[in-house]
Amino acid sequence: xxxxRRDPHAERAxxxxxxxxxxxxxxxxxxxxxxxxxxxxxxxGVLAPSGRLRVDxxxxxLVQHAGVLVEQxxxxxxxxxxxxxxxxxxxxxxxxxxxxxxRGLLSAARDLADQLDGxxxxxxxxxxxxxxxxxxxxxxxxxxxxxxxxxxxxxxxxAALDTLSPRHVxxxxxxxxxxxxxxxxxxxxxxxxxxxxHRLQPSEIRAxxxxxxxxxxxxxIMTLHEVLLADMPEPSLREARPVELTIGPAPAAIEDLGExxxxxxxxxxxEADMIASAGDGVTDWSAFHELAQILNATVGGSRIVCDRGLxxxxxxxxxxxxxxxxxxxxxMGISGAxxxxxxxxxxxxxxAVNTDLHAKMIERADLAIVADAQAVMPALASLLRERDRG
Amino acid sequence: MADVAVLLSxxxxxxxxxxxxxxxxxxxxxxxxxxxAAGHSVxxxxxxxxxxxxxxxxxxxxxxxxxxxxQEEADALPALxxxxxxxxxxxxxxxxxxxxxxxxxxxxxxxxxxxGGTCVPEVVAIEDLGDxxxxxQAQAGGRRRRLAATLxxxxxxxxxxxxxxxxxYGRAVRARLAVEPVAEQVPAASSLRAEPARPLARPxxxxxxxxxxxxxxxxxxxxxxGRLMVQPTPREAAEAIADYLAGEGLLQR
Numbered sequence: 001x002x003x004x005r006r007d008p009h010a011e012r013a014x015x016x017x018x019x020x021x022x023x024x025x026x027x028x029x030x031x032x033x034x035x036x037x038x039x040x041x042x043x044x045g046v047l048a049p050s051g052r053l054r055v056d057x058x059x060x061x062l063v064q065h066a067g068v069l070v071e072q073x074x075x076x077x078x079x080x081x082x083x084x085x086x087x088x089x090x091x092x093x094x095x096x097x098x099x100x101x102x103r104g105l106l107s108a109a110r111d112l113a114d115q116l117d118g119x120x121x122x123x124x125x126x127x128x129x130x131x132x133x134x135x136x137x138x139x140x141x142x143x144x145x146x147x148x149x150x151x152x153x154x155x156x157x158x159a160a161l162d163t164l165s166p167r168h169v170x171x172x173x174x175x176x177x178x179x180x181x182x183x184x185x186x187x188x189x190x191x192x193x194x195x196x197x198h199r200l201q202p203s204e205i206r207a208x209x210x211x212x213x214x215x216x217x218x219x220x221i222m223t224l225h226e227v228l229l230a231d232m233p234e235p236s237l238r239e240a241r242p243v244e245l246t247i248g249p250a251p252a253a254i255e256d257l258g259e260x261x262x263x264x265x266x267x268x269x270x271e272a273d274m275i276a277s278a279g280d281g282v283t284d285w286s287a288f289h290e291l292a293q294i295l296n297a298t299v300g301g302s303r304i305v306c307d308r309g310l311x312x313x314x315x316x317x318x319x320x321x322x323x324x325x326x327x328x329x330x331x332m333g334i335s336g337a338x339x340x341x342x343x344x345x346x347x348x349x350x351x352a353v354n355t356d357l358h359a360k361m362i363e364r365a366d367l368a369i370v371a372d373a374q375a376v377m378p379a380l381a382s383l384l385r386e387r388d389r390g
Numbered sequence: 391m392a393d394v395a396v397l398l399s400x401x402x403x404x405x406x407x408x409x410x411x412x413x414x415x416x417x418x419x420x421x422x423x424x425x426x427a428a429g430h431s432v433x434x435x436x437x438x439x440x441x442x443x444x445x446x447x448x449x450x451x452x453x454x455x456x457x458x459x460x461q462e463e464a465d466a467l468p469a470l471x472x473x474x475x476x477x478x479x480x481x482x483x484x485x486x487x488x489x490x491x492x493x494x495x496x497x498x499x500x501x502x503x504x505x506g507g508t509c510v511p512e513v514v515a516i517e518d519l520g521d522x523x524x525x526x527q528a529q530a531g532g533r534r535r536r537l538a539a540t541l542x543x544x545x546x547x548x549x550x551x552x553x554x555x556x557x558x559y560g561r562a563v564r565a566r567l568a569v570e571p572v573a574e575q576v577p578a579a580s581s582l583r584a585e586p587a588r589p590l591a592r593p594x595x596x597x598x599x600x601x602x603x604x605x606x607x608x609x610x611x612x613x614x615x616g617r618l619m620v621q622p623t624p625r626e627a628a629e630a631i632a633d634y635l636a637g638e639g640l641l642q643r
Contacts, residue, residue: 150508175549184499187503192581210488212491214580225590227593230594231595253540257524257537258536259533260526295635327531349638351635366617367617367619369622369627369630369631375627
């Protein structure tokens with residue numbers, strides 16, 4: 001052992017002596033830095049806020065500060081009783097579904113309202129949605145018919161504007177939905193507007209023009225660029241108090257004659273709503289194409305099937321193919337290479353059928369089925385056909 | 391046979407910034423071409439200081455060409471609204487937004503308001519033009535919808551609408567334009583000032599709830615609820631998939 005062991009007692013004794021070795025008056029030996037605690041005294045019971053006696057080795061600190069020991073009642077919603085202003089968020093709700101872009105819009109509205117000490121009013125034009133954990137303080141829930149009637153939607157939004165007079169109305173810049181509604185509203189009301197806003201602050205906004213940015217104070221009507229719509233609202237409970245609205249009649253200038261049957265199996269992957277994708281685990285190609293036909297889903301594939309020429313190259317999903325963002329992605333016999341998972345990063349719902357329980361795709365999927373795709377595909381096709389008939 | 395006006399603006403190539411036929415306006419011109427073939431009369435209108443942008447479109451040989459002599463910085467809306475009020479076309483075709491200037495995409499809606507008509511965006515085809523107009527509209531995800539609208543209507547061409555074919559240089563050079571003077575010209579009023587475009591911020595998902603939440607978000611992989619079925623019968627698996635898709639509202643039938 002090369003190092004001499006320290007003797008703290010000798011060090012303390014030496015510190016109180018002078019160089020001659022005599023004890024010096026007025027030189028105090030350094031004591032221990034931390035006073036000793038009596039562990040037995042602290043282990044005594046401490047009264048918790050709930051009234052129960054808890055053993056707390058930290059002398060009551062743990063009971064006071066640790067939320068787990070404090071018994072909580074039912075969660076109370078956050079109330080904004082007297083808001084300085086209102087922010088109206090008109091949700092897109094494509095086909096009545098609450099999508100990621102709607103959550104992003106509510107989150108952006110929440111951020112703006114928090115900076116202005118305001119409250120968020122969410123306007124849903126159709127469908128029943130619970131927005132209490134999506135940052136909404138007030139909720140106008142309407143149930144308009146499913147057909148596309150921009151005039152009826154516009155009169156509903158204008159009625160909300162008249163009733164509540166919000167400081168800002170926010171839309172998402174999505175064609176046919178938010179973008180269309182916001183422009184109609186801007187023309188009807190004559191209020192100031194900015195479209196495709198990509199930086200949003202109460203003091204300044206930046207809206208995307210044609211090769212320019214339009215900068216200034218936030219106008220009453222704004223549509224938000226998708227870069228602002230990637231966030232999710234905080235899941236804390238809010239009031240989402242229902243607000244009643246009376247809507248005036250609207251002129252019926254446009255008649256919706258219904259959706260046209262369109263074969264989407266060969267549609268571009270980037271704009272597909274539902275993709276049925278095949279990997280190396282698919283050998284029964286006729287069953288796969290039949291399933292895609294019945295679902296009317298766009299056909300995609302992994303790199304390996306495109307390399308083998310089983311699907312054309314423009315059908316490839318993944319880092320070296322197309323980065324897709326459908327509402328649902330059906331992965332048949334795809335194990336989930338990292339490059340493929342990159343390609344489906346923005347998919348909202350993933351259904352995977354694969355024989356390998358430990359495949360990455362099974363881990364990624366919202367509905368994962370460990371089975372042979374050759375058996376599942378015809379079963380699903382015949383089930384959908386039965387349901388169509390019945 | 392009805393009168394149709396198609397509004398054409400000066401385009402801007404996104405990479406080089408050079409003058410080009412605007413993409414969406416070209417698609418509106420293609421829709422006008424289909425109406426011209428059906429026997430309707432088509433007039434192409436451009437509001438701007440120079441002939442050159444309109445000459446580009448003239449190469450497609452569709453309809454008469456009219457230029458409203460509006461100065462560069464003046465607002466095109468009053469000039470176009472005045473021309474439309476004088477000629478009262480049954481159908482007005484336009485692109486979604488300009489490729490120069492503010493590019494707000496508000497002009498077709500404003501013109502529909504001044505005409506007292508309606509505006510239909512995202513149109514890929516015009517099927518019939520009679521007492522009313524029957525249109526096909528592109529929806530998200532490649533779906534299509536058929537609509538009927540009363541006249542006058544302002545139609546905005548969709549990105550999915552076809553591009554016109556048959557451009558000829560000689561036709562573009564020889565194209566004869568009618569230039570109409572515009573009496574009063576006012577600059578576009580806006581509370582926002584134009585600045586050079588800044589790059590878009592990266593879309594961020596803010597993670598709230600402190601370091602523990604950030605750590606969980608960085609390390610956890612699965613986003614969904616992740617229901618797992620191991621070796622079900624094909625029928626069970628099929629029912630699970632069909633119920634899941636139906637529950638999310640994705641089986642439309």
